[in-house]
Amino acid sequence: MVLSSYCFSQIKVAANDAPASVKNTADFQCNGNNDQYEINLALKQGKTVELSSGTFRCNETITGTNNVFKGQGMNTKIISTAERAIKLGGSAGSKLAVNGTISAGATILSVSGDLKISVGDIFLISSDDLYCGLRGYYLNGEGAVVKSVNGNTITVESPIKLDYKDDPKILTYNLEDNVGVENFELVVENNTAIAIYTEYATNVFYKNVRLIDPTENCWQGFRISHVYGFEYTDLYAEGILHGKSDANPHGYGFYISGAENGIIKNCKGYNNKHSFELSGYQEVPVTRNIRIENCEVDSDWKAAYSTHGAASDIDWINCTATNATGGFLIRSDHNRIINPRVECSGYNSAFFIGEFSQQGGNWNDYDGIGGDDLSIENAIVIGGGNTNCFFEFRDPIRNMEVVGGTFTGAKNGVMIFYGMECSNFKIRDAYFNIKDLKKIFEMDPKSGKPVLEMTFENIDLCEGGDNLDLIESPTEVDLEIRGVYWECD
Numbered sequence: 001m002v003l004s005s006y007c008f009s010q011i012k013v014a015a016n017d018a019p020a021s022v023k024n025t026a027d028f029q030c031n032g033n034n035d036q037y038e039i040n041l042a043l044k045q046g047k048t049v050e051l052s053s054g055t056f057r058c059n060e061t062i063t064g065t066n067n068v069f070k071g072q073g074m075n076t077k078i079i080s081t082a083e084r085a086i087k088l089g090g091s092a093g094s095k096l097a098v099n100g101t102i103s104a105g106a107t108i109l110s111v112s113g114d115l116k117i118s119v120g121d122i123f124l125i126s127s128d129d130l131y132c133g134l135r136g137y138y139l140n141g142e143g144a145v146v147k148s149v150n151g152n153t154i155t156v157e158s159p160i161k162l163d164y165k166d167d168p169k170i171l172t173y174n175l176e177d178n179v180g181v182e183n184f185e186l187v188v189e190n191n192t193a194i195a196i197y198t199e200y201a202t203n204v205f206y207k208n209v210r211l212i213d214p215t216e217n218c219w220q221g222f223r224i225s226h227v228y229g230f231e232y233t234d235l236y237a238e239g240i241l242h243g244k245s246d247a248n249p250h251g252y253g254f255y256i257s258g259a260e261n262g263i264i265k266n267c268k269g270y271n272n273k274h275s276f277e278l279s280g281y282q283e284v285p286v287t288r289n290i291r292i293e294n295c296e297v298d299s300d301w302k303a304a305y306s307t308h309g310a311a312s313d314i315d316w317i318n319c320t321a322t323n324a325t326g327g328f329l330i331r332s333d334h335n336r337i338i339n340p341r342v343e344c345s346g347y348n349s350a351f352f353i354g355e356f357s358q359q360g361g362n363w364n365d366y367d368g369i370g371g372d373d374l375s376i377e378n379a380i381v382i383g384g385g386n387t388n389c390f391f392e393f394r395d396p397i398r399n400m401e402v403v404g405g406t407f408t409g410a411k412n413g414v415m416i417f418y419g420m421e422c423s424n425f426k427i428r429d430a431y432f433n434i435k436d437l438k439k440i441f442e443m444d445p446k447s448g449k450p451v452l453e454m455t456f457e458n459i460d461l462c463e464g465g466d467n468l469d470l471i472e473s474p475t476e477v478d479l480e481i482r483g484v485y486w487e488c489d
Helices: 020-025 036-043
Strands: 010-014 048-051 054-058 068-070 076-080 084-089 091-097 108-110 122-130 139-150 153-156 169-174 176-188 194-212 220-233 236-238 252-257 259-265 268-270 274-279 287-293 296-298 303-307 311-317 320-324 326-330 333-338 341-344 351-353 371-377 380-382 389-393 397-403 406-408 413-417 422-433 441-443 452-462 477-485
Touching (some): 010 020, 036 048, 076 084, 084 176, 268 274, 274 287, 326 333, 326 341, 351 371
Parallel strands (some): 054 076, 076 176, 176 194, 194 220, 220 259, 259 287, 296 320, 320 341, 341 380, 380 406, 397 422, 413 441
Antiparallel strands (some): 122 139, 139 153
């Protein structure tokens, strides 16, 4: 290591194979072995750390706090064998009990304990209630901004969105601001955890980073949690398949686990389990107000785009999935899927809504909300999975609309529905190729006798015989049909 000076606003770190002229002007020089040592020293000196072109070899975590960490584009390569390759951000603060319960719409709450919080601070509200109900470890949580403090009473800037009844609490943060990585390639080898991880931060960005795991052991690629405001731009994730040897590998290229207000655009995933996974986990903010735009996925093992519990208000715009085992796996509420393209060749449906309950395992024990306030607009679907269909529902449907789009190549049917409820479900202005199908819409809720409320308007069911039943269902159907066409030119 060579150190020329301290306390610069921008610190330069040279790779062992960088040109001599670059090394001579660098603040730190690496020797090609345990290069995280020099990089971590640089991260302690100032906010921005700039890597030279060349290759950096690291076997322990690169760790920073309030840093911007960048390279020279794909001419900068980091090869890491650490369990966590890069970690940035702040830390958790204290956890304090809330006096009483909190109702949605409240702006004032009282806490117990030593309250160290100031006007403008962000803190987390959480409780042991289930937000989505999908699994017990997805807990309620939302960020709140302090408007004023009077003793142990906090007034927040905006009304609280959710109800908190079971052991409500607040968690304070030591947040870092303007944290990010950009312009390099990261290769993780024998990594069993996380490639790039930022937590407890605001205004986070990941830009122009290429991530590859040739060993297919990494669990999470680009991860954030406890983050308020973020942007993912021009990222690539490949081979994130932790547990590939298992029948059901895990591995998420872009893993958003507890973040509010973000955009993901022009990102690509290849050969991951789910390239995009949005969720919350334990005591983190519900992932909400996220826009995923112009993203592409190829050859994922499961659905390309996934939401789990504790996610809400997600817009998917112009996203594509090719060579897909599944397209969209939606297990949270308030999703809008606009102009998707799914070329589905594997087992799962192009749109799979919900999953079988993990808490009890009974068909009458659904508690997911994937079918709540769901909109799919102008989809282009080619194939519906080898054994499934365009749509499969395992959550109740409440206020769902499919508008426009063309659907071709299903092997089984247009739709199969296992949920306990179907209310206010509309399909309109869409084209379905039903060639070789034995059934079109199958409703089989398995439990109870719910009324299935559905509306079909201006639907083309083409290249099939008009003797097919529109709906096959063991339960009562409240069906309104307007302009369903069987003969298509």
